[in-house]
Amino acid sequence: MNELAKELAARYGARDWHDRRGDLSSTVVDPIRLHDTLAWLKDSAGYAHLSFATAVDNIERGVFTLTYTVRNHEQGHSLMVHADVDRANPVVDSIHLLWGQGWTYQREMKEWFGIDFPGSPRVDEEFVLEGWEGPPMMRRDFDSLAYSDATYEGRPGRVTHDPATRMQERLYPEAGK
């Protein structure tokens, strides 16, 4: 696979090649080269199948890391292509013209992370969260408790107990702390 690594590095500035398993490698490109990299992998390198596309919120670094897994069935090898996009302005080129199912993954990423893919069919439609009005819920700064408290009513009759206070009441009530 080193030939492929060199080729990708020369053509698209791909870096950080890792062989994860015998049949799985990964590499990193700039988001601006993502579409071209995937197009070349599909048309010229035999990676004709898009297995998977998702994102991870790396909030510490201020980026979403996109991951596209493509597979070369002839060689029995998969390649994960990673790209970091700016969390403050997450806009990425759509790949729906390369792989027909690409728009579904992109619609999912739009709903869950707020990453936009201009031109991708139905990208602004609800995916699984019907009637969702909150911020994208897979972003790590999404406060699920605050959202639940604001959106849903509390169940009446719920009451909790602090272990230390409970133990004081039951085991040494005389210590009036």
Place this chain on the structure above:
Amino acid sequence: MDIKDFIAPFAVWKRAFEKPFTVKKPIDERPGAPRYRGFHINDADKCVGCGTCEAICMNRAIDLVPVEGRDAKEGDSGLRPRVDYGRCCWCALCVDICPSGSLNMSNEYVWIDSDPDVFRYTPGVEPKPWDGSALGYRRAEGYRLLDGTRVPMPELDHHEAVKSFLELVRGWSREQAEKEADRCVSCGLCIASCPAHMEIPGYIKAVRDGDLETGLRLLYQTNPFPEACGRICTHRCEEACSIGTDGDPVAIRWLKRYIADQVELADYSKALPRKEASSGKRVAIVGAGPGGLSAAYYLALLGHEVTVHEKDEAAGGMLRYGIPEYRLPYPALDKDIGYIESLGVKIERGAPVGEGRSLASLRERFDAVFLSTGLPAAYGLDVPGEKHPRVLDGVAVLAAATRGQVLGLGARVAVVGGGNVAMDAARTALRNGASVDILYRRREEDMPADPDEIREAKAEGARLVEKAIPLEVKDAGGKARFVWNEATMVQKEAGKRPVPEPIPGAIHEEIYDSVISAIGQGPELSYIAEADGVEIRRFKPVVDRDGLATAAGKAPVFAGGDLVNDRKDAISAIADGHRAASAIDRLLSGKGA
């Protein structure tokens, strides 16, 4: 109308006996995947009710609730988690964090009911069809959000340690202490087990936050001996630690020591509360051990004038004279005592109460008296020859070592006993170059000494002789010939600990230069006269819950510490002192009991 219109309804009947294409109701079972995150299951016996699941839950889906037939006890709040499935998002963080590993998930996900309020239950307490499910989500092997391993404490190598009285435990750096403090989940199960009920999660958080002045303030709320207790406390808190249910408990004792070590004595007054305005009341305390000085500290803080009467030439009691300096160096103890004295507590050293300074005269001159004279009198071996000049008393040997006296123990030493005094005497003898046998009438696991002390005594070269019942001490040309009978452990009564029974004829003897007896100590009560009105039962002053022994006649008399309580450790004495100080204050200021 066409003929087909008549025939068609009958034509479908030709399919009546074929296999239908539709799905039968109810639909076939669709089990969840083996590691599916379904309804919770909890091993209620393993669970300790620490509430870490509740704390981590992002949706506040978990409440801790009392459970029928399960009361709070040491190391268990008696509460159990109840899950509200209107809130649960099935993320399984509660399973991942659970310190004991009791909380898991079944792979069952079908539960249908028309009443929305039933979807809230206490797993492991309210029976459900999926209880005991072998399938479902479990924490993956090797995956833990909590750190089950304690930060190692740097210690002197045992070969090195035994050559001197240098402190064995070296203490932690800031980085090490903060890493250890990070292991605490702030559940607070430990507080109930501490006799002084110290604010343990609070001061551990202070270490984590690097705010040691707050840490020190929290320590002094309940314990004015953090340097000493940070080293030698019996740390019952660590036995209750929820992290200890599946890993090393948090090293609470060493974190306490870290706080006290890091703050200079000169900076204590900045962190700690100032004393209140003078009340004009005077309190006498008998005995400057941890109990007496703890009472002195809290009384002084409340504005009372305190005078401590101490028979020895230095303050500290057993902390100074009973604990060797390799476990508790004198400068550390002096720091604790120094701060108490800085509040104006007067310690009269070398001033025993008894003849010439009677308890009755203290009750005349002071407004209240607190007795904490401990257990200074060692029990004898109670065998023929116990008065042999080479039979020494363990407490006296340790006190002589503190005073820097030449011990003259000789080359071969036997220590009789299995408590901390025995271990300390053995290790002191080792540091004086002797070879040491520790003889104990039961087995090692029955020894009352701290497991650490037993382990260290053995590592330093002491030989342990178990099941050795002393029979006699004979003279052997000035040395002591110690004779013992080997025993076998017999379970006499179910539920009680086994009793050593001598094996007929299994008599052993060895010649020792010294035999150190360390089989327990009793009180010294001769200074309490009958006229003082303090009731003594089973060699102990009888006190009420506040430590009050008598309020009749002159100034009330309180008592505490080893003299009174059964736990006989420093932290219990400190708790007694604090409790008595509060009661004395209520009495003197007329606030009522």
